[in-house]
Amino acid sequence: MDTNKNGSISRTEFSAAMKARLDKQSTLFDRAFSVADANGDGFISRDEAKVNPQLAEHFDEIDVDRDGQVSKQELRATIRAAQLNELKNTK
Numbered sequence: 001m002d003t004n005k006n007g008s009i010s011r012t013e014f015s016a017a018m019k020a021r022l023d024k025q026s027t028l029f030d031r032a033f034s035v036a037d038a039n040g041d042g043f044i045s046r047d048e049a050k051v052n053p054q055l056a057e058h059f060d061e062i063d064v065d066r067d068g069q070v071s072k073q074e075l076r077a078t079i080r081a082a083q084l085n086e087l088k089n090t091k
């Protein structure tokens with residue numbers, strides 16, 4: 001993260017690292033979502049969620065609007081909330 005090796009992380013270095021991390025996460029997220037969404041309709045059904053134990057276990061929490069399908073938005077919101085919690089806990 002300390003790209004100019006001056007021993008401290010500047011704001012620019014920090015935002016570049018965060019952006020790279022977010023971009024990578026977003027790609028990974030899209031890939032994971034497509035893998036789970038076996039029929040490619042843009043939603044993960046309860047059956048499709050079975051390929052991912054974590055997803056299956058938390059299906060009801062993630063499916064906020066209770067339509068029996070997890071949309072990309074729902075999954076993204078859940079992951080974001082989990083990451084914020086993680087950040088709070090590591091402080």
Ligand SMILES: [Ca+2]
Pocket residue numbers: 037038039040041042043044045048
């Ligand atoms: Ca699907």
Ligand SMILES: [Ca+2]
Pocket residue numbers: 063064065066067068069070071074
């Ligand atoms: Ca839903």
